[in-house]
Amino acid sequence: MKAYHIHTAGDEPKLVDLPMPAPAAGEIRLRITACGLNFADLLMIKGKYQDTPAAPFTMGMEVAGVVDAHGEGVTEPAIGTRVALFSGQGGLAEYGCFPANRAIPLPDNISDVDAAGFQIAYGTSHLALDYKARLQPGETLLVLGAAGGVGLTAVEIGKAMGARVIACARGADKLEIAKAYGADHLIDAKTEDIREVVKSLGGADVVYDPVGGEQFTAAFRATNPDGRLLAIGFASGEVPPIPANHMLVKNLTVIGMYWGGYLKFKPKALTDSMATLFGWLSEGRIKPHVSETYPLDRVAEGLTLLRERKSTGKVVITI
Structure with missing residues (x-):
């Protein structure tokens, strides 16, 4: 089978031929049809992601596909069932073996592409x-970062939860996408002062930040007393300093948020959240924005879009 694989830590990933995997006890084998790309994939290549697997490994963190075989002790989902699951690794391949208890059967009205590009971004935001x-x-x-893979889902989910949403992104084209997904106010990070605009709108009660750096600092200064700031990631490449004295005076809370970590210490929080989200998706209350799809032999192009922050919404690899 073909797989986008890192053979040795520090190497660039390559499309290679690997043996067909056999599912272990408790696993299913999927014939993979789609795999979502994530900023974390770029960090994995550099060995800087908090859950980078030991080499050798196949990349790809979230997948959709068809159950192809069962490991020992597994009877569900039945062979032939379309499912989505968080793989953590192994998704950028024609086949993969994953824990059966992570599989979520897909209704007919959810496409493989939407399901593969849905879990991490929407799961993180919800x-x-x-x-x-x-x-x-x-x-x-x-x-x-309101037009990016996770930021756009935060705009959409925030509106679904009844909030007034201020979307901040770089450039008018990206802001138009955020507006289409429900943003009430728009800030162009290229040309506008984030702090001043947010304060003029009455300040923020909650900040969702996958960017870090100077944008976090500006947002921190525009957060209302008793506000909450969610540290989601650092796409800017800068981890911002947090002035604890200002947190104290304004009664602010800075909250670290790593979605995948909940699989290890509180998986029910994830499964409950995903059940809500797949219900919303099936009902049409939310609609994933997949900006680009590429075949497996063009993964590098998809990753380049993420690296250069040129994508809007989600990039998905079809297999």
Whole structure:
């Protein structure tokens, strides 16, 4: 089978031929049809992601596909069932073996591409805004990187939860996408002062930040007393300093949020969140924005879009 593989730590990944895997006890084998790309994939290549597997490994963190075989002790989902699951690794391949208890059967009205590009981005935003920040109807949510893979989902979910959403992104084209997904106010990070604009709009009660760097600092200074700031990631490449004295005076809370970590210490929080989200998706309440799809032999092009921050919404590899 073909797989996008890292043979030795530090090497660039390559499309290679590997033996067909056999499912172990508790696993299913999937004939993979689609795999979502994530900023974390870029960090894995450099060995800088917090859950980078030991080499050799096949990349690809979230997949959709058809159950092809069962490992010992597994009877469900049945062979032939379309499912989505968080793989963590192994998704950028024609076949892969994954824990059966992670598989979510897909209704006919959810496509493989939407399902593969849905889990991490929507899961991160929903768990962050609902479970972690306790976003309330009528509160003001500031979303940084609002047209990116996770940022756009935060805009959409924030609106679904009844918040007033301020979307911040770089350039008018990206802001138009955020507006289409429900943003009430727009800030162009290229030309506008984030702090001043947010303060002029009454300040932020919750900040969703996958960017870090100077944008976090500006948002921190525009957060209302008793506000919550979600540290989702650092796409800018800068981890911002956090002034604890200002946190104290304004009663602010800075919340770290790593979605995948919940698989290890509180998986029910993830499964409950995903059940809600797949229900919303099936009902049409949310609609993933997949900006680009590429075949397996063009993964590098998809990763380049993420690296250069040129994508909007999600990039998905079809297999």
